[in-house]
Amino acid sequence: MSKFIGLVQNEHMKTFRRLSTWIMFGIAAALLITIAAFTAYYAEDSSGDWRADTEQQIQDLQKQVEDGDVEAAAVQQDLATMQYQLDQDIAPVQSDSLAAYMESVMYYCAPFLILFIAIIAGGLVSTEFGTGTIKLLLTKTPSRFSVLTSKYVSMFITTVIFFVFFIGFSFVVGGIFFGFNGFDAKSVIFDNGETVTNNLLASTIRDYGLYFVQTLIYATIAFALSTIFRNTALAIGFSIFISMFFPTISFILSRYDWSKYILFNNVDLTVYNPGNVPVVDGMTLGFSVAVMAIYFVVITVITWFSFMKRDVTA
Amino acid sequence: MQKQPAVEIKQVTKVIRGRKIIDRVNFSIYPGEVFGFLGPNGAGKTTTIRMIVGLMGITDGDILIKGNSIKTSHGAAMKHIGAIVENPEMYKYLSGYLNLVHFARMSDGVDKKRIDEVIELVGLKNRINDKVKTYSLGMRQRLGIAQALLHRPDVLILDEPTNGLDPAGIREMRHYIRNLAEKEGLAVIVSSHLLSEMELMCDRIGVLQQGKMLGVQQVHEMSSEQTQMVSFQVEPLEQAAIVLRDMGSKKPEIKDKQIIIELTRDEIPAAAAKLAKEAISIYGIQAETKTLEDTFLELTGGKEIV
Structure with missing residues (x-):
């Protein structure tokens, strides 16, 4: 077991001694700081009375409906949400607050997490083939199974590190720009005809968790391509292509009931959050988790089998 | 010498896409010897080495390392x-x-002390904390050997160890390999297509061609049985040529003020005695060791070496 830990340590050393990994952290840090700066710069003046503002908005919307400019059904949700905020005395979340900033970072920067992890995972096995170091890696006592497993475990830990970095760094940057307060900021959500509230910080952390599952699926695909093709460019390029276009293609197919068995219609678990709807009617969280688990097992079995059985000619 | 072989290759066959790359190859390597693996490119040297270290699967047969099957x-x-x-x-x-x-970290029982020991052994102490990308090929080769020796192996396998090294580097490597075999009792497998190199480095040489082992021979045995080109720096040349006329299998040749004649090892002193007897001045006798190349060409049927 101590040798397996040594193998994981090795993989970590190789990942974090590479300049490219630190460039990714640098890009992420720059991105998060830029978003904070823009948010602070363009923030609306929030010194006014939010109750008066909200009441004004409700009146405006009602007037538009009466005039026939907008359909009543279209604004029904907004009206209900705003009325709920007035009734329950819940101030709308200001965009220049820590919680709102962290939430927008999650929405806009999470695709970068997939990108970064796909780049790391896509090179994990194939670079060893590319540089020929695979020959040294496989001519030692550890079995091929433990070599590949240590790489996957290292990839998993690297993914966790990236997520912790995003959450931690956006918290610190947000706190510096907008003050460490407003932890109880609540957003109002219209779910199934009912109006509910949720804590914005807590739901952001929850969404990171759900996004972690999605990232891990794409990382596993990149890892598999890297192992099977033994070519870094192909593995990274193809997995980024998959993460960008396959969800869209799958979504187009979502009018067919069978499309709920497509992996990419199941990876985004945030569709099961209050206020959201799944891709295909009748899909549940349990169903999506089961579909992902089946795909995961199939992909990993093929990957491990390919790595353990094939000749090394690099 | 009934030593247990360090590596046993038993009836090993490798088939890739229906083509027999290696065909029932059989040989053993014993502790303390340097075994040379010779053959033209594409003969299957690297494939055999990859099978020994488990990078490639074995279609049929088995390879035992100290009695442990690689399979x-x-x-x-x-x-x-x-x-x-x-x-x-x-x-x-x-x-x-x-x-x-x-x-x-990938091996058992290799501590910091052992790492330092190996660094000292290959003489990389001054540059060991520099990045490998700044190393010369010779230094990389040495680091490669350090890596291979780290866990105190009984068998050392070096595929083309002198490739890309300068003459000084080749000499150093040769010295180093001989040392490991003689002093540390390692079994060393070396592959190369540089014949002269192999002759100086190896105890036994196995010749592989088109996936078949053509024969394993002792290096010295090879040298004494075979004829070699011997050049005599003598004066006068014509007279010497007549004296040596009856020796060797071919007629003596006069080239660059020297007589060149093909002789076996035992015939050289006899030829010298003959010349001395006829009062011909001998300034120098030089044997050109082309024997291994000749043997190699004979074994491989005179086809291309490289």
């Missing part, structure tokens, strides 16, 4: 092997030291 007990077999397959490829963005730490 069924990879870990136990690899414990005894240190190898460089083709080029000494290391992680270029890591320092030489971290590369060794990396491979030390």
